[in-house]
Amino acid sequence: MNFQKNQMLTVEIVDMTSEGEGIGKVDGFPFFVKDAIIGERAQIRVTRVKKNYAYGRLEKVLTPSPFRVEPKCAFHRQCGGCQIQAMSYERQLQFKESKIRNNLIRIGGFDPELIDQIMEPVVGMEEPFHYRNKAQYPIGEDKEGNPVAGFYAGRTHTIIANTECSLGVRENQRILEIILTYMRNNHVPAYQETTGKGLIRHVLIRKGFRSGELMVCIVINCKGDPKKEYLPAQSELIEALAGVPHMTSISLSFNPERTNVIMGKRSLTLWGRDTIEDTIQIRNVEKDFEASGEEISFDISPLSFFQVNPVQMEKLYSIALSYAGLTGKETVWDLYCGIGTISLFLAGKAGRVYGVEVVPQAVRDAERNCNKNGISNALFFEGKAEEVLPEKYDREGISADVMVVDPPRKGCDLPCLNTMLKMAPERIVYVSCDSATLARDLKILCEGGYELKRVRGADLFPMTVHVECVVLLQKSARWQLPLD
Ligand code: SAH
Numbered sequence: 001m002n003f004q005k006n007q008m009l010t011v012e013i014v015d016m017t018s019e020g021e022g023i024g025k026v027d028g029f030p031f032f033v034k035d036a037i038i039g040e041r042a043q044i045r046v047t048r049v050k051k052n053y054a055y056g057r058l059e060k061v062l063t064p065s066p067f068r069v070e071p072k073c074a075f076h077r078q079c080g081g082c083q084i085q086a087m088s089y090e091r092q093l094q095f096k097e098s099k100i101r102n103n104l105i106r107i108g109g110f111d112p113e114l115i116d117q118i119m120e121p122v123v124g125m126e127e128p129f130h131y132r133n134k135a136q137y138p139i140g141e142d143k144e145g146n147p148v149a150g151f152y153a154g155r156t157h158t159i160i161a162n163t164e165c166s167l168g169v170r171e172n173q174r175i176l177e178i179i180l181t182y183m184r185n186n187h188v189p190a191y192q193e194t195t196g197k198g199l200i201r202h203v204l205i206r207k208g209f210r211s212g213e214l215m216v217c218i219v220i221n222c223k224g225d226p227k228k229e230y231l232p233a234q235s236e237l238i239e240a241l242a243g244v245p246h247m248t249s250i251s252l253s254f255n256p257e258r259t260n261v262i263m264g265k266r267s268l269t270l271w272g273r274d275t276i277e278d279t280i281q282i283r284n285v286e287k288d289f290e291a292s293g294e295e296i297s298f299d300i301s302p303l304s305f306f307q308v309n310p311v312q313m314e315k316l317y318s319i320a321l322s323y324a325g326l327t328g329k330e331t332v333w334d335l336y337c338g339i340g341t342i343s344l345f346l347a348g349k350a351g352r353v354y355g356v357e358v359v360p361q362a363v364r365d366a367e368r369n370c371n372k373n374g375i376s377n378a379l380f381f382e383g384k385a386e387e388v389l390p391e392k393y394d395r396e397g398i399s400a401d402v403m404v405v406d407p408p409r410k411g412c413d414l415p416c417l418n419t420m421l422k423m424a425p426e427r428i429v430y431v432s433c434d435s436a437t438l439a440r441d442l443k444i445l446c447e448g449g450y451e452l453k454r455v456r457g458a459d460l461f462p463m464t465v466h467v468e469c470v471v472l473l474q475k476s477a478r479w480q481l482p483l484d
Contacts (some may be wrong), residue, residue: 020083022464039065051108067091080154083464096467100435108439120456128462135168138465147183208278213248217302275299283318309460316458323472330401335385340366353378386413400425411437421448428473
């Protein structure tokens with residue numbers, strides 16, 4: 001096929017990739033078109049031609065898809081954070097459900113009939129905007145040298161000024177405006193990645209959705225040797241920020257490294273508490289996620305990992321808890337436990353919970369959160385799941401009635417899966433943020449003697465292509481002790 005760069009073409013968008021790009025065909029030749037939506041006719045400009053496929057830029061929608069909606073954010077195409085904001089929310093949920101289904105069939109090798117039989121509807125949000133409890137804004141300067149806060153234009157490090165992200169909480173804008181005004185008034189320079197000069201790098205804002213508490217952490221290009229003032233006119237800034245209703249914690253993070261990593265290793269609280277508190281409730285999955293009244297509180301520091309969508313997190317972990325089918329006696333392992341969010345959900349219904357987590361600070365947080373909630377039947381181990389588990393199994397012959405895993409995108413390592421098979425829990429609950437690696441791991445566990453019983457997606461990231469998923473595996477009658 002002879003297509004030229006910059007050529008204009010008309011295409012029908014007939015499908016979508018798992019990354020949310022539209023797929024159009026011209027004489028059978030596939031074009032990937034970012035921002036185009038399934039079911040529309042569009043004019044595109046050819047940007048790159050490969051042997052078997054090509055890329056095009058959406059120039060004009062000729063006949064809009066029935067699923068196209070007016071996006072909330074004027075910057076959604078430049079930003080790239082919300083890949084599918086121009087698609088109706090209902091269609092987004094359908095897209096996510098088929099993403100999970102396809103991966104289980106193609107990568108996991110599961111029978112489509114089985115999947116259709118057991119897969120439950122993906123759990124969406126009633127109000128799919130302003131759901132993030134955490135925002136990290138880069139700070140830079142515009143052409144005139146004025147300080148700006150915004151986002152990096154897709155795959156670049158150019159900051160586009162925008163303090164009104166429609167996924168974040170409304171308080172973000174006010175806090176950012178206070179910081180930018182302070183910077184202008186006091187000539188405080190923004191950090192420049194190219195030279196390594198300047199002072200203010202990023203602003204992190206967190207909000208406890210139930211408590212209402214707000215945290216601001218300003219990341220500065222400074223080693224943090226003890227001194228009285230790290231910022232010019234520091235007290236003026238603190239006073240202005242402390243005036244925001246529900247402000248609870250104002251801190252600095254010191255990051256003098258020339259790196260993409262946002263947060264520095266050290267931090268200092270300037271005003272208020274070191275942490276904010278938030279509470280999550282266990283929900284009744286059988287009764288349309290009605291609140292059960294049981295809640296768990298967490299202390300969250302600037303560095304803690306905490307799911308960014310607390311409303312949906314409650315639903316996700318409540319599904320995991322219901323799949324675990326606990327009666328109060330079980331020994332449960334929670335691998336990749338982070339600050340123990342799932343572990344603490346499980347602890348109230350289990351005999352004993354063991355958590356495993358690689359980040360030492362997260363393990364300390366998990367222990368602290370146990371004490372805070374008066375939970376005494378949970379114990380945490382620091383280390384890699386694929387090392388801690390085999391070691392404990394070989395040395396101590398540990399056992400499990402139920403295992404819960406919630407690994408990062410890359411999924412579980414083989415030694416971890418193998419030890420899980422040897423430990424042979426009655427049930428395995430796998431919580432996943434990437435259904436492709438989930439499917440790969442389920443294949444191994446099912447070949448090792450488990451049966452896939454339940455699957456349910458939960459939308460923690462509306463407007464993006466990401467989806468979380470919970471599955472239940474049951475030990476089958478065919479299970480045999482694996483040979484080494
Ligand atoms: N279930 C937790 C965290 C899930 S995120 C929660 O909901 O809060 C995945 C976690 O796995 C992170 O905390 C990460 O630090 C941890 N992790 C990553 N690789 C790991 C490994 N090899 N072994 C144990 N934990 C790991």
